[in-house]
Amino acid sequence: MIIGVPKEIKNNENRVALTPAGVSEMKKHGHAVYVQATAGLGSGFSDEEYANAGAVVLATIEEVYAIAEMIIKVKEPIASEYPLIKKDQLLFTYFHFASSEPLTHAMLEKGAVCLAYETVEKADRSLPLLVPMSEVAGRMAIQQGAKYLEKPLKGRGILLGGVPGVPPAKVLVLGGGIVGTQAAKMAAGLGAQVTIMDLSLPRLRYLDDIMPANVSTEMSNHYNITKAIATADLIVGAVLIPGAKAPHLITRDMLKLMRPGTVVVDVAVDQGGCIETCTPTTHENPTFIIDDIVHYCVANMPGAVPYTSTLALTNATLPYAVQLANKGWEKACNENEELKKGLNIANGKILYKGVAEAWNLPF
Numbered sequence: 120m121i122i123g124v125p126k127e128i129k130n131n132e133n134r135v136a137l138t139p140a141g142v143s144e145m146k147k148h149g150h151a152v153y154v155q156a157t158a159g160l161g162s163g164f165s166d167e168e169y170a171n172a173g174a175v176v177l178a179t180i181e182e183v184y185a186i187a188e189m190i191i192k193v194k195e196p197i198a199s200e201y202p203l204i205k206k207d208q209l210l211f212t213y214f215h216f217a218s219s220e221p222l223t224h225a226m227l228e229k230g231a232v233c234l235a236y237e238t239v240e241k242a243d244r245s246l247p248l249l250v251p252m253s254e255v256a257g258r259m260a261i262q263q264g265a266k267y268l269e270k271p272l273k274g275r276g277i278l279l280g281g282v283p284g285v286p287p288a289k290v291l292v293l294g295g296g297i298v299g300t301q302a303a304k305m306a307a308g309l310g311a312q313v314t315i316m317d318l319s320l321p322r323l324r325y326l327d328d329i330m331p332a333n334v335s336t337e338m339s340n341h342y343n344i345t346k347a348i349a350t351a352d353l354i355v356g357a358v359l360i361p362g363a364k365a366p367h368l369i370t371r372d373m374l375k376l377m378r379p380g381t382v383v384v385d386v387a388v389d390q391g392g393c394i395e396t397c398t399p400t401t402h403e404n405p406t407f408i409i410d411d412i413v414h415y416c417v418a419n420m421p422g423a424v425p426y427t428s429t430l431a432l433t434n435a436t437l438p439y440a441v442q443l444a445n446k447g448w449e450k451a452c453n454e455n456e457e458l459k460k461g462l463n464i465a466n467g468k469i470l471y472k473g474v475a476e477a478w479n480l481p482f
């Protein structure tokens with residue numbers, strides 16, 4: 120198959136969908152790979168590395184779309200890319216169709232085959248192409264939290280790990296899934312005193328088993344949260360209710376219970392946030408302050424660490440991309456239920472119920 124890797128053009132997107140290692144794997148399976156010049160630069164991969172791995176480097180995005188049977192990307196195509204997409208061209212990328220009606224209509228009209236990373240699903244209902252980004256965001260939440268706890272950045276001025284003779288900071292993690300687990304591990308590793316709250320007792324049992332001694336678990340309820348936020352230095356929001364908005368576990372009037380300079384990192388902001396006062400921010404301007412509480416609410420946290428995020432993402436996407444290239448999308452989806460769940464649009468039809476429901480379109 121002929122595979123095209125365009126450079127991401129969405130604002131501040133430095134990830135790339137295929138690394139030189141991925142090119143070499145595709146070549147091993149007999150596929151041709153065309154990469155747009157400088158596509159990998161933001162993630163630390165030069166054109167030369169791609170060429171050495173066997174890719175043909177093309178100067179423009181137009182050339183990449185024109186030659187490719189399958190386009191592998193990171194973010195959904197933006198409006199300037201729509202005219203480049205050909206009928207029956209396979210696009211393997213994050214789409215998030217349920218949050219963009221114009222994108223949904225554009226892909227239907229173009230007759231593209233859209234396989235969305237975010238809906239590829241395993242039999243246990245886990246989402247293997249979303250997990251790596253949650254891992255990155257969870258670990259990063261503590262780095263960012265530690266930074267904004269510093270006094271010049273308006274935090275309480277406390278070191279997460281304390282020092283001998285001085286107690287460590289208290290970190291409260293709301294939600295013990297992928298993000299919460301990674302955040303707790305990082306905070307614990309730095310020596311903080313960590314509490315993870317979740318609604319699932321089996322999950323709390325598991326976390327209690329695997330976490331070090333400076334992490335404790337507690338049932339998530341209003342009473343326990345109200346008590347914990349009064350002494351927490353850093354709060355990480357990591358709750359997810361699949362297919363729904365995040366519940367506001369900390370409401371606006373609860374901010375006054377917290378100490379000035381407390382930092383909240385609401386990773387769940389992309390689902391509305393679990394702290395009521397959180398609204399999405401960007402890497403250029405990541406925080407704002409309400410009632411002396413520092414809010415960090417960046418909606419695309421992994422975008423700030425493209426070196427790590429690209430490798431984490433492509434480790435997960437490459438095996439699926441190889442199957443698509445080897446078999447073509449129809450055979451690959453027929454033989455692999457996980458990939459089939461990723462099929463959102465093909466032959467001018469919506470094939471994913473949630474997308475059809477979002478825009479009241481036939482399914």
Ligand code: NAD
Pocket residue numbers: 250252253254256293294295296297298299316317318319322339357358359360365366368385386387388389390417418419420421
């Ligand atoms: P996950 O499904 O692995 O974990 C969510 C956890 O929340 C589950 O363990 C669940 O039991 C728990 N939960 C549900 N309701 C709860 C409640 N009321 N109190 C406490 N816990 C509750 O999800 P995840 O992969 O960890 O993702 C968490 C959030 O982070 C999602 O909204 C995801 O979209 C978001 N995310 C954001 C970024 C970013 O850049 N901001 C990056 C990756 C993921």
